[in-house]
Amino acid sequence: MKKIDRLYILFVLCCAFIFQLNAQERRCSFDAPNITTEHQQKRQMTEIEDLEILQVRVVFHVVYQDGVQNISDEQIFSQLRVLNHDYQKTNSDSVNIPEIFKPLAANCKLQFVLAQQDELGIPSNGITRTQTTHGPFGNNDIHFTELGGKDAWNTEKYLNIWICNLAPGVLGYATPPGTAKEEDGVVIHYENIGTLGSAKIPYEGGRTLTHEVGHYLGLQHIWGTRGGCDDDDGIEDTPIQADAIYDCSESKFSCGSQDMVQNFMNLAEDDCLNFFTKGQATVMRSVLLNERQGVIDTSSLVLSINKGSFAGSLSVVPLRGQKTRYEIKGLENSSIKSIAVFSQSGTNLLSRYLLGVKSSQKLEIDLEGYPEGIYFIQVATREKIYTKRILHLL
Incomplete structure (x- = not known):
């Protein structure tokens, strides 16, 4: 059976997303917007290294039933370090990028910072905590306090990340640009966040959030939405790949080229994934500067x-x-x-x-x-x- 898939749920107002779960496998079925092609045409292959670092304002919502689910600030900080290393190509395992892909690997020049104020301007550490009686979350209840979850902070100004107990087999999911405001952001299982505390092998490296933030910033899986050699993610420098790959072999080939197994938008385990491409970085920065520009933190410009x-x-x-x-x-x-x-x-x-x-x-x-x-x-x-x-x- 396939290993656990990382789930990217497309929320829309007019249609429901249907997914199947069992103890061994998760499947992801959606028609993602062709946002990558649009932004690739806008920006082409800008040299990311010549650009300024963009800071993204983040708030973490911890929604818990017990002490184990109420993860520590330190565990959240460990996740933030992983995000910033991964999106700036300072992750120590970047040395493991296959030689054929090293020229394509990018410093995305993105920095994720905890919000210093809430929506009312009150000083904050960027972390909220909400105790709930809700069982495992499997739908959009997590986004609403009255349903046992936690209301989002203004999603036009903050990247909202909910940490909670998800249905068995679900590591996390994210919403693409254009999602209903109340539900926009990323949801992560409390066992798949950060590198310590409740984080469990083989997803204890913080890469689930790295992957899901990629979706939040407009990236598809590297094999596209349907799979097969006639589908693609719309990004020039990621090779066409037939399907998800779950092991960490460098010798996987499909559609006439070597597969990008170690790309963060593939579905291998955390200790395998280690890079984004320049094309992916271009798309994410373009989405951030256009559809999601409100979450860019400019508080440093004082x-x-x-x-x-x-x-x-x-x-x-x-x-x-x-x-x-x-x-x-x-x-x-x-x-x-x-x-x-x-x-x-x-x-x-x-x-x-x-x-x-x-x-x-x-x-x-x-x-x-x-x-x-x-x-x-x-x-x-x-x-x-x-x-x-x-x-x-x-």
Whole structure:
């Protein structure tokens, strides 16, 4: 029998989605919108590496019956780390990408950040918790508090991710762009989220959410919707593949080419999946910048740091072999007055006053003790203030 499939449910107002479940197999049957072809034509193969990182505002809704289902903040943080590594190609297992596909693998330049405020502007950690008497969820009840689930935060401003007890055999599902607002987002089984706590082998690597967020951002499975060699996902650099592949063999072939077994939009187990292609990254960024632009977090663009110029020659480069230290270079020959570090919300975390140090000297800054995330490095010279955004990953 086939191994458990990752489920991508298409919600529409006028038709119901029908799926079959048993203890060994899940099937996925839907007619997905041809969103990939449309966005591929719009953006073609933009060099993602030349683009800015887009931040996605996320809220996790934990809906639980007991303590085991009420997963910890730490488990959610572990999932967030997986998402950010996978969507920026800093996942350690990217070294396992088959040689034939390495030139196609992409840094999608997407960063997922927990919401800092709720819909009313009240400070939040981006996690809600709702106790329920509802049994396993198998329909849209999860999206509504009055039905035992949890109402979504404004889905035009937040990527809503529900964590709950799903029907046996269901790992998770997502909605494509254009879904009814109240139900838009991703739903994940509490045993398939993050890398610790309740996460269970073989889906304990956080890749279920990586896969489902891909659907949320407009991606289909790499074999399309029907399977067979006459169907495709509409993306140029993913080879035509006849069907889902569940094992991690690099020598699978169908439709005249090697299958992309390790692609995040295939259905292998977590320790097999390790990359998106440049074409997939282009589609997801295009969907985010168009249909889903409201979930892009621009809170980092605050006056306290935007007074600096993002242009110019300032460069902040990680030192080789160092996880927390960065070298500042590339400035014109000038006297540097200060170096400062700001959080993505604009809080001044660190300031160093240098009293005329020349930019030609070696300048370093150490972010030891700072959590992973987006930071702004601001350098003030006698003539100008420069600001550089960096992604700090441990």
